[in-house]
Amino acid sequence: MYAILDIETTGGKYNEEGITEIAIYKFDGHTVVDQFISLVNPERPIQAFVVNLTGINNQMLRSAPKFYEVAKRIIEITEGCIIVAHNAQFDYRILSLEFDRLGYPYDRKTLCTVALSQELLPGHKSYSLGKLVRALGIPITDRHRASGDAMATVKLFKMLLAKDTEKKIIQASVRAFPKKNMDKKLKDIIEAVPSVCGVYYMHNINGTVIYIGKSKNIKKRLTQHFTSDNRKSKKIQDDVVAVTYEETGSELIALLKENEEIKRNKPIFNRALRRTKYKIQLSHYKDEDGYINFKTEKADGRKKGITTYSSIASAKAHLEKITDSYTLCQNKTGLTNAKGSCFGHSIKTCEGACINKEAPELYNKRAQNFINTYSYENKSMLVIDKGRDIDERSVVLIEDGIFQGIGFYNLNFQLNNIDILKSIITKMDNNRDAQHIIQSYLRTKKVQKLIPLSNIPNS
Template sequence: MYAILDIETTGGKYNEEGITEIAIYRFDGHKIVDQFCSLVNPERSIQPFVVNLTGINNDMLRNAPKFYEVAKRIIEITDGCTIVAHNAKFDNRILTTEFDRLGYDFSMNTLCTVELSKKLIPDLPSYSLGKLVRTLGIPLSDRHRAQGDAKATVALFKLLLTKDTSKEIIQSLTGKDPKRQLEPKLIDIIKDAPTSTGVYYMHRKDGKIIYIGKSKNIKKRLTQHFTNDNRKSKRIQLDVTSVTYEVTGNDLIAQLKESEEIKQSKPIYNRALRKTLFNYQLSSFVDENGYINLSIEKADGRKKAIITFTNYQQAKSSLFRITEEFQLCQKLTGLYDTETNCFLHTIKECKGACIQEEAPEIYNQRVQKLIEKYSYLHKHMLIIDKGREIDEHSVILIENGQYKGYGFYNLNHQINNVEILKTIINPMQNNRDAQHIIQGYLRKNKVLKIVNLDANTVN
């Protein structure tokens, strides 16, 4: 399955571009089975030369969805696909960068129709999309607009598939049957792996752990490790001799275990996660006029964080979304540096806290709702979810607003009796990484139930 796409951007410096339009066609090798096209508000200005090229201007994008609003649809339509694009390296980099800003790892195999065309149809004067499709008699409308260019790329790719009669080029670019490429030791490791959710540990010959990971399907994730051809994966493939694993039953405990155990064991191939994963935080303070202000700061364990973020760009994008969601003032959230009113007040979307038109008591109520949303539901609580087996549940203990650890139980009296509860809990470190993982998971996912230990009630 292929996801054939085209992206228009704002232009500008490398890795600072934003998406202005995206079109994706899901193609099964014969016909289009799904499609998605949308303008995108890049939350930055478009370079004048791009406006002249595409016809897309800032006014057209003012009410368009932002990237985070279309991200889920992009993930859905590209699921299980190889990305195909004309100059795929550029389009894939743009998408990867946007998802990185959201803290999501978007990693896909790619095929480039420029490179394929050069190999399958050599000696043409130009391989730009416009000139190439004209040479091949492929219709192209709305040049330099995502939908028109993506539709032309579909037709081009379909032609290239028919020209590749030996299938050698396509196979070399998409990867041959992984099972035939794998060494026997790697095939044996995959064969013995479970399809369950949990944490896995890669060992070298002397037993030392060289990599720790987590997955909702351990077998599938190991297959990806052992068939990937990037430098890190190739080194792992050479060094690994065995893999052990621990089933957790649900993804939340898997994330928490992975985060803590990487910091403890410091495997050589987990360099990125040895330190804290969340380097920025959203904090609050009350100004001289009584308004609660928000600010993005470097993560500091001594200060209380409302939310933590992987990087500054992710923090800023989230703060724009939060400001809009809770109808906050851009001046008081630090997004608009001004001595007078903020931009949102100019367009009548801010109620005037920036110039003290709105009473601080009223404005602060909305800020408190934000803080409550991103805080633990209760200071003392149990998070109950699926266990490793059908008749088992998992439990995470939060005490005094701090993560204490996790455990598994079969009988209800094990969580109703505090002394028994503490014996089944595996103690874990409370840090901002754990807090971010738990709070983020609870916002995005449903658990079986939450027990408020103070009120002894179930939500």
């Protein structure tokens, strides 16, 4: 039996949120056999952005029951059930938080339809509930209201059960809450860290940092460390006595901090990451006919490259993509070395640079557009991304193609003075790994915006 639920909250600081609406559908694997839907007075104000998202406001909740008035019904409808939710870790945490405030030990097994969808329905661009169900043709009404989202999750879960023909993934996913697999020391450590994006530091009894990691969800990553039974994880579990962390908001900032601080602190369990691991770079040159050519080679700090890769395979995959995107010649991008025309010319995806049919000036214009897009050589710019809360942004500073460091600023603080900006930047080493992290992130993921440094005036 499953209790498929969705919860809307007030928003706000971690572990200070309150429930504003809850919907639970009791599902036997075939049909809904019971349901509970209710607004809830959270006894705290709702964040403005949440009001805009859900349409639930403080006025609507004044006469709604408080959580303690619906707690018994929630216990009853979920008794003997596995909690199922889209991002179950969030909904379960909020529900457990409300019961903790009442002093009631609420403990249920959980199942996350995000994780199950990634296993059973691979290949989707997004696994957010709205985009996923639309892609699957599942109707959804009252988006961002508990009843609508919970019912969409019921329909999604029913599809997932049908997809799991061997039932192995479902059985493996249905497990006890991870705390049950750990001793008290490790449980206490996990309880003390939040489910946020950032960098975490494991300390031994002497306070020495023995491991540094980054994650988009620190609590989840630590749970994986502390429930794994491989040799390295077992040794970490024995030695760790405390975990501290720094929230970053942005995954890019977390990657750069992790890279910098592993190289600086050299933790005993980070041996592999102390060394530079991005060993392939893409460079360019002009051939005797005046065409820009690209080649992959061993990364070398003395040679300037457009971007770097962790392997030849990833470099080739990217070259195939940019060859198509910029209508380039396969011979000129190093994908083939055929004499005469390339295969792309035979299928009309190459304009004929391989046989001198297209003028170098025209071809090089497209090739240079690629270089300008993917290289920050000689560029001075700010990379702006998410901050640690809704009123903050993170910033990466690059000057003349050199990575300078990272920082955070409040939205009330305008980026209108280069000297003030530099004062909030934490300096970092412009090593090959840092360069790769930035280049790879900018070509594969979205940041909020890029601002040329020329747009920021001096004092």
